[in-house]
Amino acid sequence: MGDLDLAIRGRTYREPDGPHSMVVRGKDLDSALQHVSARSDCRSVAVVGLPEQVPDLGALVGRRLLLVDGDSGRLRDFAEVAIRAGIEVEWIRSVRPPFERLAAALLPVGGVVLAAGRSSRMPGSQKLLLDIDGVPMVRRVLEAASEGGCHQTVVVYAEDDVKRAINGRSELVFNAKAQTGMASSIQVGLRAMRPEIEAAMVVLGDQPLVGSRTVATLLRAWRREGSRPAVAVSQDDDGWAPPVILARELWGELFALTGDAGARQVLQGRPELLDIVPAPGRPDDIDTPDDYAKIVRLFPRRRPRQRA
Known part of the structure; x- marks a missing residue:
């Protein structure tokens, strides 16, 4: 979870041992994608604060993706790439991570x-x-x-x-x-x-x-x-x-x-x-x-x- 501090129950964390979800900052997305590539038991990823460039999201196919950002243009760009890749995606236009929506999407x-x-x-x-x-x-x-x-x-x-x-x-x-x-x-x-x-x-x-x-x-x-x-x-x-x-x-x-x-x-x-x-x-x-x-x-x- 990087520097995010969210009061979500223990099945959502950064380096888990079992089936889990992830919440990451946009700046940590590359390392998160590497983690997902190696872990088939990572069921969903939430990205808070999107990077300027959309990386290859192929590792997320078959999982759920939640995008959180205050910029509607970045949200649209990311969502379009994810949808074309066949990823189940939803998005929230918000600067701060809304706990209720994050928790509901991840759990x-x-x-x-x-x-x-x-x-x-x-x-x-x-x-x-x-x-x-x-x-x-x-x-x-x-x-x-x-x-x-x-x-x-x-x-x-x-x-x-x-x-x-x-x-x-x-x-x-x-x-x-x-x-x-x-x-x-x-x-x-x-x-x-x-x-x-x-x-x-x-x-x-x-x-x-x-x-x-x-x-x-x-x-x-x-x-x-x-x-x-x-x-x-x-x-x-x-x-x-x-x-x-x-x-x-x-x-x-x-x-x-x-x-x-x-x-x-x-x-x-x-x-x-x-x-x-x-x-x-x-x-x-x-x-x-x-x-x-x-x-x-x-x-x-x-x-x-x-x-x-």
């Missing part, structure tokens, strides 16, 4: 919405389709994940009605083993994550009070320097609840789960793995008609339109 997080469960305590209805402020509940949760900053969103479903409610707004993966419990849905969702995704945020499809600000707060906390592999929403005094962000390094343990086990079984009794943070919104989930009635009362009633 992408996917969202897994669990929507394959049975509504066993909500007789006569599929609770994920219940109306919350004019929107099906599961779609409201999906929109929070997407608008909050998840790079990729996946909805794990088991019933066609849920699939229709999503209506093309997300990737959908069918869980043929949904009846075996939540563990199988988590695993199906994680397998659908793209290779560049560094962590997955797991959220329940029946948590309609989780909003985009909830998600953004968790993403910010997970990407900060010194954060632990998992970050979850605080609940009550010392407890936590989904959504929970889980670094890829924890996925192996999640794939070993069975039945209704989930992230709690992986993190229980291991405080060194988990940061619990306060976040806007509420992690309440809906299981019963009474739960639904309480949450619906939090939203103003929509008045029917008057006919002319």
